[in-house]
Amino acid sequence: MMDGAGYVTADGRQIGGELLALHNITLRFGGVVAINDISFDIREGEIRAIIGPNGAGKSSMLNVISGFYTPSQGEVRYKGETRPPMKPYEVARMGVARTFQNIALFEGMTVLDNVMTGRLTHMNTGIAQQALWWGRARDEEMENRAKVERVIDFLEIQNIRKTPVGRLPYGLKKRVELARALAAEPSLLLLDEPMAGMNVEEKEDMSRFILDVNDEFGTTICLIEHDMGVVMDLSDRVVVMDYGKKIGDGTPDEVRGNQDVIDAYLGVSH
Numbered sequence: 001m002m003d004g005a006g007y008v009t010a011d012g013r014q015i016g017g018e019l020l021a022l023h024n025i026t027l028r029f030g031g032v033v034a035i036n037d038i039s040f041d042i043r044e045g046e047i048r049a050i051i052g053p054n055g056a057g058k059s060s061m062l063n064v065i066s067g068f069y070t071p072s073q074g075e076v077r078y079k080g081e082t083r084p085p086m087k088p089y090e091v092a093r094m095g096v097a098r099t100f101q102n103i104a105l106f107e108g109m110t111v112l113d114n115v116m117t118g119r120l121t122h123m124n125t126g127i128a129q130q131a132l133w134w135g136r137a138r139d140e141e142m143e144n145r146a147k148v149e150r151v152i153d154f155l156e157i158q159n160i161r162k163t164p165v166g167r168l169p170y171g172l173k174k175r176v177e178l179a180r181a182l183a184a185e186p187s188l189l190l191l192d193e194p195m196a197g198m199n200v201e202e203k204e205d206m207s208r209f210i211l212d213v214n215d216e217f218g219t220t221i222c223l224i225e226h227d228m229g230v231v232m233d234l235s236d237r238v239v240v241m242d243y244g245k246k247i248g249d250g251t252p253d254e255v256r257g258n259q260d261v262i263d264a265y266l267g268v269s270h
């Protein structure tokens with residue numbers, strides 16, 4: 001059961017306390033209310049899914065968490081503190097990494113260089129420092145390289161590390177984007193439709209990597225996914241959105257049995 005100290009999942013994993021909490025978040029774009037007074041939390045070690053029909057406000061929600069959008073109303077709590085409005089790079093520095101619904105990689109750069117960009121938030125030495133104190137910049141570079149190589153091994157993309165991303169098939173690009181996010185060593189990993197457009201085999205691979213990341217690094221994951229089979233298999237708890245509102249929140253079994261959720265998916269008129 002769930003309490004302040006966490007809960008144990010059906011497959012026996014220990015979930016911790018609150019990592020991030022959204023309180024009464026509303027996001028407006030002119031007259032459009034993309035998010036309408038939504039609250040939920042994400043706990044340490046959890047795999048949390050956000051589902052809902054097209055235009056429900058799922059990506060907008062991820063964009064609020066990652067600092068790409070500032071909510072019109074409401075509070076974001078992260079690691080026990082209220083988070084003031086922040087720029088995306090500031091949120092990234094606090095340990096939040098993401099992938100995008102539409103892949104956002106540097107197509108002309110190699111896989112290795114793309115994954116290296118994931119380390120940018122950890123790079124402290126600027127140009128001046130590099131000139132004055134070469135040793136420190138070099139140590140930092142070595143450390144960044146080592147971490148990137150570990151991620152590349154983990155996601156089994158060693159054989160394409162020197163390949164320009166533009167030449168890769170779609171499924172592998174998605175994996176490279178995951179690698180770049182992981183290179184940042186995030187506490188919270190946000191994945192916006194990591195399996196969209198993939199074939200069955202690619203989906204199975206991606207599902208396995210997501211579970212392995214959670215298991216191996218203890219990374220808390222919040223993902224948006226349309227494939228209900230995948231959601232039910234992967235996630236510990238699910239938030240269901242429809243027209244900017246939260247219409248369900250619970251374990252996969254709980255939301256599957258929720259009449260509002262069933263109606264939303266069957267397209268019952270509101």
Ligand SMILES: Nc1ncnc2c1ncn2[C@@H]1O[C@H](COP(=O)(O)OP(=O)(O)OP(=O)(O)O)[C@@H](O)[C@H]1O
Nearest residue numbers: 029032034052053054055056057058059060061101
């Ligand atoms: N930058 C923006 N400017 C104006 N309206 C926006 C913007 N971003 C999102 N919206 C609107 O907010 C609503 C929610 O969009 P959002 O992209 O969050 O939905 P979604 O659940 O991710 O949908 P999908 O499953 O299609 O990706 C939509 O009506 C969308 O048109």
Ligand SMILES: [Mg+2]
Nearest residue numbers: 058059060101
């Ligand atoms: Mg979306």
